[in-house]
Amino acid sequence: MTGIKALARHLDLSIGTVSRALNDKADVSPATRKRVLAAARELGYRPNHSGRALRQGRTSTIGLVLETGSPASLAGDAFFMQLIDAMQETFSAAGTDLVLLPCRSADDPIEFLRRQVGRRMVDALVITATRRQDPRIAMLVEEGMPFLALGRSGTPGDWPWIDLDFEGVADRAVAELAALGHRRIALVAPRKEVNLAHVWMDGYRAAIRRHGLEEHEGLMLRLSVSENGGRQAAEAVLGMDPRPTALLLVSEMMAPGVYARLGEAGLEPGRDLSVIGFRRNPQLGFLRPELAGFALDLRALGTAVGEAALGLAVSPADPVRLVWPMDYVPAASVRPPPAE
Amino acid sequence: MTGIKALARHLDLSIGTVSRALNDKADVSPATRKRVLAAARELGYRPNHSGRALRQGRTSTIGLVLETGSPASLAGDAFFMQLIDAMQETFSAAGTDLVLLPCRSADDPIEFLRRQVGRRMVDALVITATRRQDPRIAMLVEEGMPFLALGRSGTPGDWPWIDLDFEGVADRAVAELAALGHRRIALVAPRKEVNLAHVWMDGYRAAIRRHGLEEHEGLMLRLSVSENGGRQAAEAVLGMDPRPTALLLVSEMMAPGVYARLGEAGLEPGRDLSVIGFRRNPQLGFLRPELAGFALDLRALGTAVGEAALGLAVSPADPVRLVWPMDYVPAASVRPPPAE
DNA sequence: AGCATTTCTGGAAACGTTTACGACGGAGCC
DNA sequence: GGCTCCGTCGTAAACGTTTCCAGAAATGCT
Structure with missing residues (x-):
């Protein structure tokens, strides 16, 4: 060599x-x-990477920590793939490499991270699927490891994060439905105790209250983010009496399951039950009626995440705290409630 | 520190x-x-990882190259997630780390790999989505980089690979259908020019010929591996005259799309069109009728892949060449063809 | 007791690179 | 011509670790 x-x-x-x-x-x-x-x-x-890294004290590599085993992380849709794509493009221009660090859900995430930190194989970490109380954050802060969280957390401190505007989406979705006359709106949140589940439910609750709609804990379903979860959501809604007239999904990837189950019951999305998916997803273009949701430019988001991650090493002060806005895109899956 | x-x-x-x-x-x-x-x-x-790596001449890290941008790679199902999970378990016991190296489909894969090789950040590489003519393999052989291919390729030489038994699956599926009386069997293969597409189609062709069934290029569909692809497959089958009585999918993740489209046409899987998915997938347990497919122990496969990858460095001679068998699991989605 | 052997430890080189520093030459200036 | 200064290059230390080698201490043997 x-x-x-x-x-x-x-x-x-x-x-x-x-x-x-x-x-x-x-x-x-x-x-x-x-x-x-x-x-x-x-x-x-x-x-030689090792030689250079040893001398310079940095590796020009940033690690993105992913949970394996949990279907919500990488499976279900190409969300992360596209994000990674854009991040990598940004990194590449800065001479930095991106590696994905798969953390087994069976393993202790703290121990996993501590290992990564100790190895000094990456200059910074990007962590995902933040929990409401996320010990990883406290640990990384304590260890002095630069990191960016994709998602907020209740952990106090001035650490940098970028998150989607879950409460904004919930608020706007409820507002749109309320304006059409819906009074009973069911919500689907992740079963897992990720932070976004709570932000999502809080945004929903606040909007429901503000519009004076029917408020009832039974309207909030905790299900796995998958096609099957969507099927179970529809199942649950069908079993409610009185039946909700609208359903708000935390992930659009659940919609095919919802549609399928409604179809089996002889019901039609939009006409019999309004459905709003979270993100507007071209992959689901086949759904009829078209699914209403919120536009998200994954490339722009990935670039922003990449830039924030790159900036981590250079300017540790003034951490990024960014709520990424999303715009409502109406579609035929949302219509006025059926006449009683 | x-x-x-x-x-x-x-x-x-x-x-x-x-x-x-x-x-x-x-x-x-x-x-x-x-x-x-x-x-x-x-x-x-x-x-310190760099110090140790520099001294020892190895990094105790193995890289798994993934294509980003292509939906078939990581999206669609948790296939890779589970594989990675098991691989990591195997590595962990051997004191080795696994990193995922995302290769943008927009970038030149050769250049990407050459970069990884040059950096010497990993001791070995595992590449996926092998093509029929895969220049990456020749390059890695030439560079002397230990690697394992997940998937075969037409590239000559004694490089190590592990692949699923696509022709075995196609053969057995056709045999099962033929035994039930099916004469016109449609096949879905990936649109992308991955090697498995050809192995899959070759296996199908050979079995069709052996059983003396209807042979016709129009029965082989090249579609994207996704729910929408499944929908298009059903669409295509519905448009054929005479209509095939069975459909063989290269990925079970297409089945929900098939089922949905058939339902819209008032047809029922199994009764009106027999459907065989590739892999038996618990995630799709909600499908009715249940989808026939082939059992695959992802944990065992992941362990085998992990062990093969670990063995790469120690015994470069006698490379692994392994076709992973899969067993047919009948289900209600496969029934005798409807009477004409 | 004397020697050989084992057990443990310290010293130092080496991995491949970057970078601070000094050296050498020539050019420019008085 | 002697001085400074700049441009260019070589030297060597340093990053953190492993590992070979030798030396010291302890032990075993006759």
Whole structure:
């Protein structure tokens, strides 16, 4: 393997000069720089990551922690894939690499993170699926590890986060439904104790109250975020008496299940039960009637997340705290409630 | 940050001795070993990954390359999540870490891999979604990078791979259907030019021929592996004249789309069109009638993949070449064809 | 007791890179 | 011509760890 040493010997230069030439440092003549770059390309030289990281004290790598085992994390839709895509594009321009660190849900997430921190293999971490009380955050703050949370948490402190506007979405969705005359609106929240579940339910509760609609804990369903969860949501709504006239889903990926179960009962989404999915998702373009939801530019979000993660190392003060807004897109799955 | 140096000073020992104690080497007395381990735990010492990697010439990390942007890779179901989970369990026992390397489908995969190889950040790579002609394989062989391919390829050579038994599944599925009296069996293959598409179609073709069934290129559909793809498959089948009596899916995740489209046409899976999904998937337990498919123990597969990947570094000779068998599990979605 | 052997420990080199510093040459200036 | 200064390059230390080697202490053997 050609290291910088072999390269220097081949060029009859010192390794110091070669290094400076490769890294665009000042103290090297244009002629030699050109010569070095040519030789490096020819010999296929790639700097050894460990050596560089050891010397520089940083790895130019950022880790995104993902939960494996939980279907809500990466499965169900290409949400994260697209996010990762955009993040990587941003990183790439900054000479940084992205690695995904899968954390087994069976393992202790704290221990997993502590291990990553100790290894110093990444300069910063991006964590997802934040909990209402998330010990990971306190740990990372304590360890002095730069990190960005995708999602808020009740853990106090000035750590950086970016989150979707769950309460804004819930509020707007309820408002749209109320304006059409809906009085009984059921809500689906994740079964898992992630923070967004509570933000989502709080936003819903506040909006229900503000519009003076029917408030009832039984209208809030906790289900797994999956097609099957959607099916169970529809099942539950069908069993309620009086039956809600609208259903608000925490994830649009549940909608196919809802539609299927309604169809089996001879009901039609929109006409018999208004349905609002969370995110407007082109993958679900086949749904009839079209599913109402909220537009989200995943590329823009991914870029923002990427930039925030990059900024972590450079400016630890003034952490990002960003609620990402989403715009309502009406569709035929939302109509006035059926006449009683 | 407490390095081994600080630890040694704190213990009034040489760093050599401390290192040996930590790494379970022979030349250290039980008493000091105990003392060192206690101090390491107390001071929260974690070996620096770069330092160790630099010295040892290996990183104890294996990279799994994933394609982002393509919905078939990680989305659709939790297939990879579960695989990763089991792989990680295997790695963990061997003191190895797993990182996921997302490769943007927009980028050049060769360049991406070359970069990973050059960085020497991982000891071995696991690549997925192998193509029929996959230049990545030739490149990795040439670079001398240990790797394992999840999926076969037409690229010649003795590189290690593990793949599902696509032709076996296609063969058995056709046999089951033929035994029930089906004569016109439609097949769904991925639209993308992955190797498995061809293995799958070849297996199907051979079985069709062997059983003397209706052979016709129009019976083979190339569609995206998604719920919507399943919908399109059903759509296509409905439009065929004469209509096939059975449908063989390359992924069970397409089944909900198939079921939905059939339902809209007033048809019932099993009764009007037999459907076989690829893998038996508990996530799809809600489908009625139950979907026939092939049992696959993802944990066992993940363990096998993990072990093969671990063995890559130790025994480069005699590469793994493994076709993973799957057993047919009948269900109500497969019944004799309707009387003409 | 004397020697050989074992057990434990410290010293130091090495992995590949970056970077502070010093050295050397030539050019410019008085 | 001697001085400074700038441009260019080589030298060497340092990052944190592992591992080889030698040395010291302790033990076993005759």
